[in-house]
Amino acid sequence: MNPQFLMDGLIAGAMIGLGAIGVTLTYSILRFANFAHGELLSWGAYLALALSGGLGLLSTTLSMPIGPFSFGWSLPLATILAIILTGLLALAVDAVLFGRLRSRGSAVIILVMASFGVSLALRSLLEFIFTSKPAYYTKALQIAVKIGGGLRATPDQLLSLGVALVAVVAIHLLMTRTDIGRSMRAVSENPALAGIAGVDVRRVIRVVWFIGAALACIAGIMTGLLVQIRPYLGHDLLLPLFAAAILGGIGSVPGAMIAGLIVGLSEAAAVQLVGAEWRAAVSFVILVAVLLLRPRGLFGRAA
């Protein structure tokens, strides 16, 4: 078995893990499975593409590759703006749809079905604006370098792993060391008591949408950078995202990341062991196995 599957799995797992953190946060606080989360990855990727292209037109030096990477400064700058815009998109969807359903006391199944509708609408809008033709941040070719142990990785891949690590550590510190993080954990455990304890639950919900969308945007840009940008980019990752969120334990940020890596490594191993056509089945098998054997996941609390 070629050890390269480890690197491929880690990179795919980091993207899945970042997306899964958003899924697990929104699930634990809003208490419904948001099937539109994948579209936030796609929108993040396309917003960064549009903004990066716009910045490149303003100044060609911004498009010149930075050091060993395939992209210029236009992409990091576009990423910051895309994170903000994706966060605002999530807040807008909540204000227009989910927030209204919550205030009416709608059943969870109504919220879930609404999220299917949002997913369809957002994806169709992307296809309408950008067409379904694959797009790329850069067409520069990168040579994978040896990193020891028989593994190879491109500078873009190593950077993506580093960004994912920094994002996870930052979110973990936010959740455990800050007022807003404690408030998020309190709302996740008992929203009514959180309100009595002085937590503005509506504000926490807005913060969770924004953070979830920001992480989805980063994951989408990473996927776009390392693979390609398509309107179905996020939709195709939905099953691995939910498998990782449930395997990690709903509400657990480190759990979602570790589970994302497990899902990514399992997919990469399956490609080598049984063939690429079985890759998509791996997440499904993991999801079913966790739900049957340990529904609370690796790091989730018992109900």
Add this chain to the structure above:
Amino acid sequence: MTVPALQTLALAAGYEPDLPIVRGVDLSVAPGELLVLLGPNGAGKSTLVKAIAGVVPVHSGNVLLGTRDITHIAAHGKIGEGLAFVPQTENIFATLSIHENLQLAAAVLPRSRRGEKIASLYQRFPDLATKSSRPAGTLSGGQRQMLAVARALIIDPRVLILDEPSAGLSPKIVAEVFSMLKEINADGVTIILVEQNVKAALAIASRAVILVEGKIRHEGAASTLLGDPIIAKLYLGTSQPQEAQQP
């Protein structure tokens, strides 16, 4: 004339819009008073205090804290007004540590005062200080009540409302909790206490209000109610007058 610490004016409240549980309650609590709300099961005692705290929707009427109308302020906003509420069950965050429970409540205070306030609560509740890093879910029933009360006290409330703090506790722990409430009241905090433990509650209360079917049926000095056989039989579920006992 002294302004009441808390008043409800013709308050109607309930979980469903067309099904009021509290029906036109006029309640007035004097500053520094320890008022106990009594009544049979289903009388609407818990619903009344939850409506005051902003947890149950108010259908009509008003809630005044001092002279300020707080009827339609959200639960988290009432903390800032000086109203603290300790629910009967699930009144702590079990997955957060004891210290995090207090930090969460202290977030409404200016940053410079938080550490000092938490330290003063650890002095008052030394049991919590020794276990501060433990998940609150590992505490015993009595310690959970202490943490819930400590969380509520962090804002130096003008009015503290407690919903059946003795529920599920052993008689020894109930005595400790009630003794703690009496101390808090002696510090000048106005307390509204919902209780099923009539004997212990009347022993520490200055005044009692009896609620039946969502309306006030009787009120008076705690010592008077304690010795009234008709009240005891009709509303308190006992056939003998209660003897006052200090917890």
